[in-house]
Amino acid sequence: MSAYFNDEQSLLKEGDVTMYSINKEYTQQKRYFCSQCGTTLYWLVEQLPGKLGVAGGCFVNDSFPEPTYTVANETKCAWLTLPSNWKTSLV
Secondary structure (H helix, E strand, O other): OEEEEEHHHOOOOOOOEEEEEEEEOOEEEEEEEEOOOOOEEEEEEOOOOOEEEEEHHHOOOOOOOOOOEOOOHHHOOOOOOOOOOOEOOOO
16 A cells, blocks of 8 residues: 655655665656665655655554555456545556
């Protein structure tokens, strides 16, 4: 699960992180990981300017709102079904 926020909603990004780039025909991304443990922290996607993606596992609040979008469904497991009210693209 991922959460996307407008850049101005991001209050703090600090610590020792490692970044790698994904440059594919359909996406260009910069992904940031904890340099100590390898945990995915946040990312920037060229197709979503002004947005910051944050890994859902970084949140400790169990009242996180239900998702409304789903992406990269081409690679989901065949047995996985998604709610019909979710949109299938952010762009």
